[in-house]
Amino acid sequence: QQQVKQSPQSLIVQKGGISIINCAYENTAFDYFPWYQQFPGKGPALLIAIRPDVSEKKEGRFTISFNKSAKQFSLHIMDSQPGDSATYFCAASGFNYGQNFVFGPGTRLSVLP
Amino acid sequence: GAGVSQSPSNKVTEKGKDVELRCDPISGHTALYWYRQSLGQGLEFLIYFQGNSAPDKSGLPSDRFSAERTGGSVSTLTIQRTQQEDSAVYLCASSLSQGIYGYTFGSGTRLTVV
Numbered sequence: 282q283q284q285v286k287q288s289p290q291s292l293i294v295q296k297g298g299i300s301i302i303n304c305a306y307e308n309t310a311f312d313y314f315p316w317y318q319q320f321p322g323k324g325p326a327l328l329i330a331i332r333p334d335v336s337e338k339k340e341g342r343f344t345i346s347f348n349k350s351a352k353q354f355s356l357h358i359m360d361s362q363p364g365d366s367a368t369y370f371c372a373a374s375g376f377n378y379g380q381n382f383v384f385g386p387g388t389r390l391s392v393l394p
Numbered sequence: 395g396a397g398v399s400q401s402p403s404n405k406v407t408e409k410g411k412d413v414e415l416r417c418d419p420i421s422g423h424t425a426l427y428w429y430r431q432s433l434g435q436g437l438e439f440l441i442y443f444q445g446n447s448a449p450d451k452s453g454l455p456s457d458r459f460s461a462e463r464t465g466g467s468v469s470t471l472t473i474q475r476t477q478q479e480d481s482a483v484y485l486c487a488s489s490l491s492q493g494i495y496g497y498t499f500g501s502g503t504r505l506t507v508v
Contacts, residue, residue, distance in 0.1 A: 315496050324485050324499030370436065381427060381450065382497065386436040
């Protein structure tokens with residue numbers, strides 16, 4: 282119940298295309314869902330996050346779509362750029378669940394020029 | 395400081411030696427976390443500190459691992475009698491409160507046990 286599943290494991294997209302990464306969770310106590318972006322040699326950095334009271338959140342080219350009934354959420358990167366090439370982690374946490382985030386295993390995105 | 399600072403950035407040690415990894419969180423952040431990231435893998439939770447409360451040690455993989463946080467600020471992760479399987483990047487993160495607002499991660503310490 283504490284697991285967050287993430288797919289695909291790796292993704293290759295042409296420049297200008299749409300990158301889509303999907304995550305699923307089981308624990309209904311989760312109520313905060315962030316996405317982290319990690320470049321080689323760096324720690325993960327918070328990219329965008331959503332709470333379950335909304336179905337979508339958009340920040341620039343990055344959009345989170347959230348389906349509470351299916352317990353799924355996804356990250357969409359529009360107009361993908363080579364600079365977006367990184368590893369992306371979804372995560373979940375809940376105020377009443379515990380004090381640490383549960384992370385998905387990560388998706389390695391490569392955007393071809 | 396402006397971000398989470400970790401030192402050293404790289405550490406090579408011989409099997410069986412003890413190592414200490416340091417984390418200096420963002421000033422004012424009461425919550426501090428340690429995670430481990432093995433090559434090409436996700437983030438494995440190790441330990442969590444919140445203010446003066448007893449730490450959540452539920453993620454520590456063995457009794458060779460321990461951590462402390464002095465004065466509610468700097469934290470040290472200690473690995474005793476290191477093994478080759480301890481080789482990984484050790485990431486520290488801090489947050490304002492109970493983590494619900496998202497973490498700020500340091501760049502990590504890459505530990506190699508030879």
